[in-house]
Amino acid sequence: MSTSARLGAKVRALRRREGMTQAKLAEHLGISSSYLNLIEHNKRPLPATLLIKLAGVFEIDLQDFAADEDARLQSDLMEVFGDDLFEPYGLTNADVRELVVGTPNVAKAVLGLYEGYQGTREKAATLNARLAGGTAQLEEGRPGLPSEEVSDLIQRNHNYFHDLEQAAEELWRTAALDLNTLAAGLIRVLDDRHGVTVRFERARDMGRAVRRYDAHRKVLSISEVLPPRSRHFQLAATLALLQYPEILDQIGDDDQLTTPTSRRLARLALAGYFAGAVLMPYAPFLQAAREERHDVELLGHRFRVSFEQVAHRLTCLQRPGAAGVPFYLIRIDVAGNISKKFSANSMRFPRFSGLCPKWNVFQALLHRDTIRVQLSRMSETRSYFSIARTLTKGQRGYNATHTVHALELGCEVQHACDLVYANGVDLDNAEAAVPVGVTCRLCRRMGCEQRAMPSIYAPLAVDENVRGAAFYMQVDDH
Numbered sequence: 001m002s003t004s005a006r007l008g009a010k011v012r013a014l015r016r017r018e019g020m021t022q023a024k025l026a027e028h029l030g031i032s033s034s035y036l037n038l039i040e041h042n043k044r045p046l047p048a049t050l051l052i053k054l055a056g057v058f059e060i061d062l063q064d065f066a067a068d069e070d071a072r073l074q075s076d077l078m079e080v081f082g083d084d085l086f087e088p089y090g091l092t093n094a095d096v097r098e099l100v101v102g103t104p105n106v107a108k109a110v111l112g113l114y115e116g117y118q119g120t121r122e123k124a125a126t127l128n129a130r131l132a133g134g135t136a137q138l139e140e141g142r143p144g145l146p147s148e149e150v151s152d153l154i155q156r157n158h159n160y161f162h163d164l165e166q167a168a169e170e171l172w173r174t175a176a177l178d179l180n181t182l183a184a185g186l187i188r189v190l191d192d193r194h195g196v197t198v199r200f201e202r203a204r205d206m207g208r209a210v211r212r213y214d215a216h217r218k219v220l221s222i223s224e225v226l227p228p229r230s231r232h233f234q235l236a237a238t239l240a241l242l243q244y245p246e247i248l249d250q251i252g253d254d255d256q257l258t259t260p261t262s263r264r265l266a267r268l269a270l271a272g273y274f275a276g277a278v279l280m281p282y283a284p285f286l287q288a289a290r291e292e293r294h295d296v297e298l299l300g301h302r303f304r305v306s307f308e309q310v311a312h313r314l315t316c317l318q319r320p321g322a323a324g325v326p327f328y329l330i331r332i333d334v335a336g337n338i339s340k341k342f343s344a345n346s347m348r349f350p351r352f353s354g355l356c357p358k359w360n361v362f363q364a365l366l367h368r369d370t371i372r373v374q375l376s377r378m379s380e381t382r383s384y385f386s387i388a389r390t391l392t393k394g395q396r397g398y399n400a401t402h403t404v405h406a407l408e409l410g411c412e413v414q415h416a417c418d419l420v421y422a423n424g425v426d427l428d429n430a431e432a433a434v435p436v437g438v439t440c441r442l443c444r445r446m447g448c449e450q451r452a453m454p455s456i457y458a459p460l461a462v463d464e465n466v467r468g469a470a471f472y473m474q475v476d477d478h
Helices: 005-017 022-029 034-038 048-058 062-081 084-089 095-100 102-129 145-156 162-174 178-193 228-243 244-254 260-279 280-293 296-303 307-314 361-367 414-419
Strands: 196-199 212-215 220-225 330-332 338-343 372-376 383-393 403-412
Touching: 005 034, 005 048, 005 145, 005 162, 022 034, 022 048, 048 178, 062 095, 062 102, 062 280, 095 102, 102 145, 145 260, 145 338, 145 361, 162 228, 162 244, 162 260, 162 280, 178 196, 178 228, 212 228, 220 228, 228 244, 228 260, 244 260, 260 307, 280 296, 296 307, 307 383, 307 403, 330 414, 361 383, 383 414, 403 414
Parallel strands: 196 220
Antiparallel strands: 212 220, 330 338, 330 403, 372 383, 383 403
């Protein structure tokens, strides 16, 4: 690797994970802070000499670090080229890999162009609905882009933000917080440090809001419908926005957050990260997770948090020198829409299309309130172990609508022995593993009985005299 402008954001993420200032890292590298700032913002290339020094400073293999980004970019592009739009061109996996490795900026440009195309196509559909007498409104910008940009920001930082972790630990020390009286402690800090009054309001007075902060009156209103764990979360998230705006802005100072909406959404996501760090402090939570073999329900009882809060926090344990199991997490609704995703391992998620229906998370929707375990095989070399269960939200009263999601938390199979859920599971039995793909168009399993569309890896062969269990399923000749 001679130069690589695409590594700028990763250099910044590494520096922040180590809690290192730009001046300190620049000193280690023998360059000026201003030059390092240009590298981090992708305005200067990263020479091989600096890559070698970075590898020494952070004690990592930077080639592997770059390869991880290449793999994600290649996966996203393969999904893009799986669109019927590109079928006449006969693009192969090798073509895409060559594009990513040879001209990564062009590869990213193609990805951005396709995102713009998707947004324009959805705008056109919305406009057609309006012209046909529908009530849909035409939105500005590319639909879904802010959430994807924030998701990418979290992914680039491996879902670990050192400055926010330190801020949460400092809060526990200086405010003398206690797990048994956490709400009272957070309310006291909001009052003493920011003059904020906290009120718990009736649901009908809050409308659809569960938290509302009046900056002029300095009043934080929280809905009575929230359980204690959610009240704690909202108190801590508000504290992050009031007490640590510089940290939120610094992390959000990312060139790949391209719109004001993206940056606002990033601030909220980071405030939520801080709240999780307050409710489940890093060192005690990591120790408990290891001792209890990642029993999510038990950890929830111990730290007074929900199943989802524990699962999400488990994905944040990526502190250098004190990292936990590298989990992936995905959350869907009953229609299969992905509303939360993160991977600290080799797991890949679709960016533009739906998940393979064989994922464990869909089984959870069929077995409400039950933890489902699954041993899955994504390829000949990649196997995973996961748990999944449903989450019900919105208990606002008898007449309120309850929202159901399903969440899957998983790891590569070599880490499964650290999970209590793997007890009694033969992790070495490849025959018992469920064959799972990322999405139909990118799956090489032509004989899958749940195939919903043809694979980009094989030409569509149609024989009117032979029909498989699924329309696009490839049937072996006899």
